[in-house]
Amino acid sequence: MQFTDLKTQYAALKTRIDARMQRVLEHGQYIMGPEVAELETALAAFAGTRHCVTVASGTEALLIALMALEVGPGDEVVTTSFSFAATVETIVLLGARPVFVDIEPDTCNLDVRQVQAALTPRTKAIVPVSLYGQVADLSELNAIAAAHGGISVIEDAAQSFGALYQGRRSCALSTFGATSFFPSKPLGCYGDGGALFTDDDALAQAAREIRVHGQARRYHHTRVGVGGRMDTLQCAVLLAKLERFAWELQRRAELGARYQRLLAAAGIQAVAVRPDRNSVWAQMTVFVERRDAVQAALQAQGIPTAVHYPAPLDRQPAYRRFATAGATPEAAAAASRVLSLPMSADLSEADQDRVVAALRAALDGGLRPA
Ligand SMILES: *Cc1c(COP(=O)(O)O)cnc(C)c1O
Secondary structure (H helix, E strand, O other), X not given: XXXXXXXXXXXHHHHHHHHHHHHHHHHOOOOOOHHHHHHHHXXXXXXXXXXEEEEOOHHHHHHHHHHHOOXXXXXXXXXXXXXXXXXXXXXXXXXXEEEEEOEOOOOOOEOHHHOHHHOOOOEEEEEOEOHHHEOOOHHHHHHHHHHOOOOEEEEEOXXXXXXXXXXXXXXXXXXXXXXXXXXXXXXXXXXXXXXXXXXXXXXXXXHHHHHEOOEEEOOEEOOOOOEOOOOHHHHHHXXXXXXXXXXXXXXXXXXXXXXXXXHHHOOOOEOOOOOOEOEOOOOEEEEOOOHHHHHHHHHOOOOOOEOOOOOXXXXXXXXXXXXXXXXXXXXXXHHHHEEEEOOOOOOOHHHHHHHHHHHHHHHHHXXXXX
16 A cells, blocks of 8 residues: 555546657657646636646745845744744745744644733734644734734645635635645645745736746846756646546545544544634544554555654754743654555545554554553
8 A cells, every 4th residue: 555646646647648648759848838838727727716827846936935025134034833844944045034924723724812921023924734734724824914014924835725614726825825835735746846836926926027037028037046947847747647636636635535534433533623614634633542562563464654743843953042941742642653555546435444444453552641
């Protein structure tokens, strides 16, 4: 069993993907070829935004969004401590200070009720993460940001492309939406890729310039930029994969609901999903007590699992200096208990049954909390 089954997906899409890639090899425009604009148009239409700007990775999407908003030294950026390192490293790279806020224990998303207290006159942006595929409380967050003099909100949507929140898509909910097309994400290419989404014409233009070394036109550099383009070949792969994406989202929803039912019947607590939104289940995550032993028991039966994430960012050596003592107890508790199970649109129900049965057997065999 694979943790993320990309082989079955390729088999299903092989003719389309191969043809799309072959076309790029023949026209030869490997950088900024026609597939780049074609993909941006398709993704903007899907997400429901005026603009989509493809970039080299999800990390680059976060970096370019922060750069477009002119985040820098002296600025503070409020974010969650329970995420992948890219969320915080991009803030720190620009010389700004990350301010870590704790999470809700059941969804593992940023606890928006604690954001107000973290704001100061120096707060320039808020970066919520749509963890495991579910959007955080973006409406409340947007209201707080607007009331605080129009702070920008960047949704780290690396795990949530395709998710719905109050009837709208992830990536279309705030100043910027930043997603990743890393192969194992809900919409993945065959290498690195990412995209930014916005309704703001000026910010979209800034992002387009920053991704090509800050050029307003060739060799005329009006701002500091990066080499942040997404390859034409990767855009071609995604154009082919988009043809099956609606089906995959449907399948993810069905498998996610099925996991929820099976886990609840086995008395196993999974990450909660709020009623006004869904999850695209980038990860299907449960809470267990003796995690190392549970993981080993599953591994012994050929069932791979993963831990997202074993430590909060404010306890990592590189970012400890930004921690506020006692500020993130829920993130620390989650970090010691979360366990992600195999999940992808091509997971079979038989394998899913096997995962839950093995997990239940491990817990009933003495690994359940007293
Ligand atoms: C994957 C991920 C990123 C980074 O995306 P890359 O494409 O790997 O650079 C950023 N934030 C979160 C929450 C992620 O899961």
